[in-house]
Amino acid sequence: MTSLRELTHKEDYLTGGHRLCAGCGHSIATRQILMAADKPVVVGCATGCLEVSTTIYPYTAWKCSFIHNAFENAAATISGVEAAYNALRRRGKVDSEFRFVAFGGDGGTYDIGLQSLSGALERGHKMVYVCLDNGAYMNTGIQRSSATPKGAWTTTTPVGKVESGKPQKRKDLTAIVAAHGIPYVAQASISNWKDLQSKATKAFAADGPAFLNVLSPCPRGWRFSSDMTVKMAKAGVQTRFWPLFEVENGEWKLNVKVRDPKPIADWLKPQGRFKHLLAPGNEELLAEIQADVDANWDRLLRRCGVTE
Amino acid sequence: MAKTVALTGNVACAQAMRQADPDVVAAYPITPQTTIVEEFSTYVANGLVNTEYVTVESEHSAMSASIGASAAGSRVMTATASQGLALMWEELYIASAYRLPIIMHNVNRTLSGPINIHCDHQDSMGARDSGWIQLFCENAQEAYDTTLQAVRIAEDHRVKLPVMVCLDGFIISHAIDRLDILDDDVAAKFVGEFDAPITMLDANNPITVGPFDGLHGSFFEFRRDQELATLGSVPVIEEVGKEYGQISGREYGLFEAYKLDDAEVAIVVLGSAAGTTRVVVDKLRESGIKAGLLKLRSFRPFPAEQIAEALAGVKAVAALDRSLSPGAIGAPLFQEIRSALYDQASRVPVINYIYGLGGRDVSMPNLEQVFNDLSQVAKSGQTGPVIRYLGLKE
Numbered sequence: 061m062t063s064l065r066e067l068t069h070k071e072d073y074l075t076g077g078h079r080l081c082a083g084c085g086h087s088i089a090t091r092q093i094l095m096a097a098d099k100p101v102v103v104g105c106a107t108g109c110l111e112v113s114t115t116i117y118p119y120t121a122w123k124c125s126f127i128h129n130a131f132e133n134a135a136a137t138i139s140g141v142e143a144a145y146n147a148l149r150r151r152g153k154v155d156s157e158f159r160f161v162a163f164g165g166d167g168g169t170y171d172i173g174l175q176s177l178s179g180a181l182e183r184g185h186k187m188v189y190v191c192l193d194n195g196a197y198m199n200t201g202i203q204r205s206s207a208t209p210k211g212a213w214t215t216t217t218p219v220g221k222v223e224s225g226k227p228q229k230r231k232d233l234t235a236i237v238a239a240h241g242i243p244y245v246a247q248a249s250i251s252n253w254k255d256l257q258s259k260a261t262k263a264f265a266a267d268g269p270a271f272l273n274v275l276s277p278c279p280r281g282w283r284f285s286s287d288m289t290v291k292m293a294k295a296g297v298q299t300r301f302w303p304l305f306e307v308e309n310g311e312w313k314l315n316v317k318v319r320d321p322k323p324i325a326d327w328l329k330p331q332g333r334f335k336h337l338l339a340p341g342n343e344e345l346l347a348e349i350q351a352d353v354d355a356n357w358d359r360l361l362r363r364c365g366v367t368e
Numbered sequence: 369m370a371k372t373v374a375l376t377g378n379v380a381c382a383q384a385m386r387q388a389d390p391d392v393v394a395a396y397p398i399t400p401q402t403t404i405v406e407e408f409s410t411y412v413a414n415g416l417v418n419t420e421y422v423t424v425e426s427e428h429s430a431m432s433a434s435i436g437a438s439a440a441g442s443r444v445m446t447a448t449a450s451q452g453l454a455l456m457w458e459e460l461y462i463a464s465a466y467r468l469p470i471i472m473h474n475v476n477r478t479l480s481g482p483i484n485i486h487c488d489h490q491d492s493m494g495a496r497d498s499g500w501i502q503l504f505c506e507n508a509q510e511a512y513d514t515t516l517q518a519v520r521i522a523e524d525h526r527v528k529l530p531v532m533v534c535l536d537g538f539i540i541s542h543a544i545d546r547l548d549i550l551d552d553d554v555a556a557k558f559v560g561e562f563d564a565p566i567t568m569l570d571a572n573n574p575i576t577v578g579p580f581d582g583l584h585g586s587f588f589e590f591r592r593d594q595e596l597a598t599l600g601s602v603p604v605i606e607e608v609g610k611e612y613g614q615i616s617g618r619e620y621g622l623f624e625a626y627k628l629d630d631a632e633v634a635i636v637v638l639g640s641a642a643g644t645t646r647v648v649v650d651k652l653r654e655s656g657i658k659a660g661l662l663k664l665r666s667f668r669p670f671p672a673e674q675i676a677e678a679l680a681g682v683k684a685v686a687a688l689d690r691s692l693s694p695g696a697i698g699a700p701l702f703q704e705i706r707s708a709l710y711d712q713a714s715r716v717p718v719i720n721y722i723y724g725l726g727g728r729d730v731s732m733p734n735l736e737q738v739f740n741d742l743s744q745v746a747k748s749g750q751t752g753p754v755i756r757y758l759g760l761k762e
Contacts, residue, residue: 102568116579116584118586120579127568129432129435130458136424139429141437144436145440147418147419147442148391151391151418153441
């Protein structure tokens, strides 16, 4: 395990000067993950905040090779790069070793890119896919995705006289990915850097596809102050909204046992997108959301073979 | 020594792929392309190629992976048809805009609905503005020859554009045809090694592919550059076609002018129907009718000036389209042929025949009818209905 001191001396593949918002979780996650790469990387990126903010022509914030193709196909695109690498290595046309990593938001991963991801995972490319989950289509202006939490306000699930934000529960993408039986799957958060660092290291070392689902708070979309990003991620973990676990060669393991969880309202409260849930009259919906969190946690414990 | 063989068009294409030995093939099966990827799979399974074969889960991913692989600096080939081409539509534009020399067979099949697996050119026509070079083939021999030439054209540093090799579904893809195949070493020498000018796999020189053009706005210039590259491919297509003639005895150009020198009436057509038309031309010539054929090979780039010159002396022209553009003035080939002839002083009358949609057969009597109609137009000077239909049950 690399120490924090050692990490500060590692070269960043993503330089400063990019145009991501102040307080964006994406750059924190991206830099932390890429620090774990043991070889030069090629980055693939789905259309979204990370892509548009880091490659504004004629500038690029990437010190490694980078490819953006379209929205739904970061996984297929990086799988093509990896295939080319294998072919060119075999022919002696490429000497150096590379690692391949694709970044997509939750829209580009849970929704429109799910098929491309599933196909690439099943084919077994040696690649790391990172979902930067900020829980909505933030780049187009906060529209709901299948990662948006129940009850959240978004511009396509507005709060009105008869609706109280997104009516549906989130999709459990990490479990769906784990069902592919790939060598390494993990859920991580930028608030737990050591855990994230360890997971990224395992992902790069995996002999086949690896997947990281990382909670990436969005000040704009979640409606909180931009100095609160890491705290928002931490609260997500402490309320059991975002459990930290990994699935290594089929073995589920809970990484952070949240023994005295805070109520989900503690996570919801600082976020403007949930403001309506804490207003009088929405107690039932709030209780429902807490019950969903508890049920998800219990299911995860069963999968991990943990008894409380 | 080249050898004469009997193969389906699809197997002939697969053989050319084997000889070009691409680094990466990312493909998804679809009727009537399937036997290309099936055949190629057997080469992979038997170690006859050095290819990484990426068995993607859709055509969208086929083109997405092809783009990644090509940007990484490898030779990439794929194949599709119809709905598959439609599914990869957005990716076609990205492949050409990134100037990636991907080679793809499109085994022409109509687009649903209703679902129909047979030949027409509406799939290729839908992609005509995507920035791909589009070469149409008449038979299995041409499909084989064009595949090898496509590698050279696409990878030429003056071009660097993807090439779509179009062959008629079933008519070419599944019919067993007699053709000559080059020796492996001759074919390999002709296509050469792929020399990628830039690659993502140079650790000392990292590159960013596909940046965002949102703020500084060079999009217009990029698109114009792409157009210039497409136009610039004209001499390359001709050069490569000539050079191929030297090793095979079969020379290729932008189009074939058959008995056009003294022709009074002429048909312009793409693909396999050119074969039937040639037979009809010969038959009519025997009875003194000065018929001719312009078989267009390169639809993109569209060699307008050369076509106008070739048709300058003709009195009436019919453009035969295996596609239909609802609400337009005729179908795509007609529109471009008429446009190419508009600036000629002679202003040759051009009529449009829509034929063969969804695999409807085009027969010799159909084509004789076209020539008869053209003779009437030539004689009377009256064009009559501009858009007509061949073999439509009315």
